[in-house]
Amino acid sequence: MTATQLEELLSMIGAKLQKQDVIRQSISSSERLALTLRYLASGDSMTSMSYQYLVGVTTASIIIRRLEEKDWLDIATDYEEKWNSVHCIGAIDVKHVIIQGPNNAGSSFYKYKHAHSIVLMAICDANYVIRFADIGAYGRRSDGGIFKDSAMGKAFDEGRMNIPQPAAIAEGAPLLPYCLVGDEAFPLKPYLLRPYPGRRGLTSEQDVYNYRLSRARRVIENTFGILASQWRIYRKPIIASPENTKLMVQATVCLHNWLRRQDIDVNVYVPPCLVDVDDPHCPNSFKPGSWRTIMEAGCAFKDISNCGSNMSAKQCIEIRDEFCRYFNNEGAVPWQNNRTK
Structure with a gap:
């Protein structure tokens, strides 16, 4: 995926990934997307992803639950x-x-x-x-x-x-x-x-x-x-x-x-x-x-x-x-x- 494609994808789904900083700095949209793509593309375990991205196992799981879409057209x-x-x-x-x-x-x-x-x-x-x-x-x-x-x-x-x-x-x-x-x-x-x-x-x-x-x-x-x-x-x-x-x-x-x-x-x-x-x-x-x-x-x-x-x-x-x-x-x-x- 090129940088341009990544930016376009971020703009499409960024609104769903935003989180307000309350106690500590939130995980950025780009980091959340990177974690999601890495997990789906690599097939690594959730524990492995938490180590790679320095986030808790539960946090990693919640992030990966964000993307969903379905559509059907006459083709x-x-x-x-x-x-x-x-x-x-x-x-x-x-x-x-x-x-x-x-x-x-x-x-x-x-x-x-x-x-x-x-x-x-x-x-x-x-x-x-x-x-x-x-x-x-x-x-x-x-x-x-x-x-x-x-x-x-x-x-x-x-x-x-x-x-x-x-x-x-x-x-x-x-x-x-x-x-x-x-x-x-x-x-x-x-x-x-x-x-x-x-x-x-x-x-x-x-x-x-x-x-x-x-x-x-x-x-x-x-x-x-x-x-x-x-x-x-x-x-x-x-x-x-x-x-x-x-x-x-x-x-x-x-x-x-x-x-x-x-x-x-x-x-x-x-x-x-x-x-x-x-x-x-x-x-x-x-x-x-x-x-x-x-x-x-x-x-x-x-x-x-x-x-x-x-x-x-x-x-x-x-x-x-x-x-x-x-x-x-x-x-x-x-x-x-x-x-x-």
């Missing part, structure tokens, strides 16, 4: 231009964030794979910016109910997310809704597309649909990979209370978004080698991003096997079939049938 145009995905308003994924066992928490945060966790559900745009996040659900909850019972899932189901009205993808084409894209863990909804199940027995048209969907869905996988790579707090289970962990996750999301918005044209925060490279015009061009080795080696992010029911209404199946038809006809791209499978 369908970017997905169509960058990832050839029409009517896509974001890619969604869910992760368990592994934490140390909280004192006197019983089994509330105990995950089925012998670990404690809170749940992070996020929607990102085509530029790896997180537009909406649901953070803090108990890790012990069944994966199947996480999306349905989340504030985000309820808001979508109840029509409170201001999704654009269905529109024709092309002249003379049927009206189709604007949708999120997710993997097999998510339920098929009028506003959420998932792949056709199974790897064998798919028609060639269904295989093309799954491929086109995966190009957009991979953006959220890379976004989580960027978080794990650039904020070392996620390199191992987080040593903090569930309440502080939730706020730390919020802080990294906020800082990630700010840095990414400054970085879109220069790619310093997100260098090309960090994320997956996929030039569809060049056969065998897919190269996995370096974040994938980090996510596989003891990272605090763990996949969720299922977020909702696999039972799909007829209307949802028809919507998926119509997107499939479009991707294989007027919405086809020249390289979709020539890729290496």
Whole structure:
């Protein structure tokens, strides 16, 4: 982060970090911000941070609880231009964030794979910016109910997310809704597309649909990979209370978004080698991003096997079939049938 970027960030959040001097001189805004960034980026323990910055352990914890922000915007145009995905308003994924066992928490945060966790559900745009996040659900909850019972899932189901009205993808084409894209863990909804199940027995048209969907869905996988790579707090289970962990996750999301918005044209925060490279015009061009080795080696992010029911209404199946038809006809791209499978 450059000095100019640091000054701009300080001006944005400085009002929240101010404290009046009462008995002794307060810790300055720049010192508070430096401590926060150091903690999130290094993954050091709170005790280590208190030694480095000569403040008490409790003081360090309170400072790090200051940053939080969430936002969500309509980004369908970017997905169509960058990832050839029409009517896509974001890619969604869910992760368990592994934490140390909280004192006197019983089994509330105990995950089925012998670990404690809170749940992070996020929607990102085509530029790896997180537009909406649901953070803090108990890790012990069944994966199947996480999306349905989340504030985000309820808001979508109840029509409170201001999704654009269905529109024709092309002249003379049927009206189709604007949708999120997710993997097999998510339920098929009028506003959420998932792949056709199974790897064998798919028609060639269904295989093309799954491929086109995966190009957009991979953006959220890379976004989580960027978080794990650039904020070392996620390199191992987080040593903090569930309440502080939730706020730390919020802080990294906020800082990630700010840095990414400054970085879109220069790619310093997100260098090309960090994320997956996929030039569809060049056969065998897919190269996995370096974040994938980090996510596989003891990272605090763990996949969720299922977020909702696999039972799909007829209307949802028809919507998926119509997107499939479009991707294989007027919405086809020249390289979709020539890729290496």
